[in-house]
Amino acid sequence: MRLPNIVSFTPWYNSATEIQTIIKTTHVDVINFFYFYEGELSKITPAVVKHINKHNITCNIVLASSINHQTELVKELGIDIELCNFYEWFDFFILFAYHNMHHQPNFYNNTKKYLEGYDYKFTIPYSCFNHRAKPHRVALIDQLAKQNILNKGLVSFLGAGGHGIEFKHYDGKLLTLGDNFNQDHPYIFNKQYFESFLHVATESWIEEFFLTEKTTMRLLFGLPFLTLGCKHFHKNLKDMGFVLYDEIFDYRFDDEELIDDRVDGIIKNIEYVLNSDVNELYQKIKEPLEYNRKVALEYVKGKTIPSIVKAQMAESTAKPTRTGLDFDLYSMSLYLTSLQ
Numbered sequence: 001m002r003l004p005n006i007v008s009f010t011p012w013y014n015s016a017t018e019i020q021t022i023i024k025t026t027h028v029d030v031i032n033f034f035y036f037y038e039g040e041l042s043k044i045t046p047a048v049v050k051h052i053n054k055h056n057i058t059c060n061i062v063l064a065s066s067i068n069h070q071t072e073l074v075k076e077l078g079i080d081i082e083l084c085n086f087y088e089w090f091d092f093f094i095l096f097a098y099h100n101m102h103h104q105p106n107f108y109n110n111t112k113k114y115l116e117g118y119d120y121k122f123t124i125p126y127s128c129f130n131h132r133a134k135p136h137r138v139a140l141i142d143q144l145a146k147q148n149i150l151n152k153g154l155v156s157f158l159g160a161g162g163h164g165i166e167f168k169h170y171d172g173k174l175l176t177l178g179d180n181f182n183q184d185h186p187y188i189f190n191k192q193y194f195e196s197f198l199h200v201a202t203e204s205w206i207e208e209f210f211l212t213e214k215t216t217m218r219l220l221f222g223l224p225f226l227t228l229g230c231k232h233f234h235k236n237l238k239d240m241g242f243v244l245y246d247e248i249f250d251y252r253f254d255d256e257e258l259i260d261d262r263v264d265g266i267i268k269n270i271e272y273v274l275n276s277d278v279n280e281l282y283q284k285i286k287e288p289l290e291y292n293r294k295v296a297l298e299y300v301k302g303k304t305i306p307s308i309v310k311a312q313m314a315e316s317t318a319k320p321t322r323t324g325l326d327f328d329l330y331s332m333s334l335y336l337t338s339l340q
Contacts, residue, residue, distance in 0.1 A: 004029035008312060009043075011035055013324030016043035023048050023057075030058045032312065034325060036092040039065050039210035041073045049078045056080075060308050062087040069208045087306040090211060090240065094299040096328075097213040098220055099335050114194060114221045117293065122278045126153035126270050127196035129214075130175075133159045136228055137202045138167065139263050145170035147267055152274055154196050194221070197278035200266060203229035206259060209236040220300075222293040224248075224285060226266055231257055240299075242292050245285045248272075302336045 007028050009019050023031065024047065031052070035041060041061070052059060059079060063070050067086040074084055101111045128144075130137045141157050144150040146169035157175040166172075177192075193199075201214040209230050215237075218225035224245060227233050234244055234254045244251055250272075253265020273281065282289075305313075313333040316326040 006030040006032065008032040008034055008325060010037060010325045011042045012037045014043065016045055019043055020045050020048050023051055028055075028057055030060065032060045032062070032308065034062050034309070034312065036062050036064045036089045036309075039063065039205035039208060041070075041077060044077055044079075046078070052083065053078070053080050056083060059084045060087065061085065062089055062306055062309060064089050064092045064212075065208050065210055085308075087308055089304070089306055089309065090209070090236075091216075091299040091304055093212045094216045094219070094296050095302055095305075095332060097216045098296075098300045099332050100213075101217075101220070102335075110190075111221075117222060117290065118194075120194065120223070120282060122195055122197040122282060124154050124192060124196040125273050125278050126198040126200060127193065128153065128155045128200040128202065130155075130157045130202055132204075133157075134202075134204075135165055136206050136259050136263070138165045139260060140200070140202060140228055140266070141175075142167050142169050143263050143267050144270075147271065149267075149270060149274060150175075153270070154192055194223070197224060197282065198270065198273045199223060199225045200270065201225050201227040201229075203227055203233070206230050209233060211237075216296065219292050219296040222289045224282070224289065226269055228259075228262060228266055231255070231262070241295050243288045245288055247284045247288075248276075248281045301339055302332070 005026065005028050007022055007026065007030075009022075009031065010033075022028070033041065033044075041063075051057070059074075061070055061074065061084055063073075065088070067088055070086045070088075071081065071084075074081055098115070102115060128140065130141065137157070141150070141155070144153075144155065145167070150170070154177060155175055156177050159174050199218055201218065203214055204210060204212050206229050209232070215225060215227045215229075219242065226249060230236075232254055234251055238244060249269050250265065253262045253268075256262045256265060309329070312325075313329045316322055316329040317333050319326055319330075322330050
């Protein structure tokens with residue numbers, strides 16, 4: 001009896017052309033779409049969809065988003081829903097971020113003391129780092145300029161990828177900060193990051209709850225943040241066991257349907273911070289900050305990893321050489337084993 005031929009893909013390491021070529025030229029029985037790095041099902045061409053449906057290929061889909069969202073994405077692509085199994089891994093970027101910061105020497109040396117709990121002294125009221133240009137990031141930068149508070153914090157806008165949206169209040173120039181902030185790597189820091197009180201994280205997707213290192217690093221470091229993400233982003237964090245910093249922040253913006261209204265709510269919180277003593281604000285939320293750091297560290301233990309990902313970790317570990325997805329999973333598996 002022939003064993004099923006299982007192939008695995010991820011958008012970070014496989015191109016659309018590669019995915020299509022492998023599926024169409026190989027007798028594939030099962031496809032693992034390990035897309036927990038992203039919030040959408042990208043690089044799956046119409047030809048791939050047609051081949052999947054024609055040959056009744058089982059699709060295991062793992063995203064860092066809800067099963068309802070995954071189902072909608074599959075329907076949009078046109079894959080037969082009966083062929084699909086869905087897995088949620090909302091907290092992937094908590095484990096992935098911690099693993100990268102803790103086990104890569106270039107990053108760990110810079111962050112070790114902060115990951116272990118730290119008593120901060122802040123000199124910068126707020127920060128907001130933006131690499132890729134997306135409409136919600138453009139909207140935030142524009143409103144910071146309108147309110148004349150853009151230069152009162154540590155703000156970057158590298159404009160990567162272009163956005164095609166005209167600013168109304170900002171001149172559109174790139175905002176660079178020098179040092180490590182200009183590098184295209186999310187785990188390289190300099191001292192100013194840790195001296196910034198409120199970090200406004202502008203998440204990768206705002207259509208659906210999607211938690212990346214932009215937010216999870218602040219949880220792991222025990223640092224304050226507000227996130228410009230989907231409606232009820234912070235409510236979703238509460239559902240994961242985290243607490244909000246209601247002592248100092250107004251989270252009513254989290255209920256707003258329109259992104260512009262959520263931007264306005266975050267701007268009001270920034271203005272409150274600018275008119276306050278940030279180190280006094282820090283004292284008011286030290287306990288919930290530490291609580292969230294400990295909750296994040298529980299997620300780092302990998303208790304919520306989907307079973308199908310654990311199986312792939314075992315396979316990746318057994319391979320003599322590893323690249324891409326296999327290397328990531330093998331490396332995280334070694335870390336998890338060290339905790340046992």
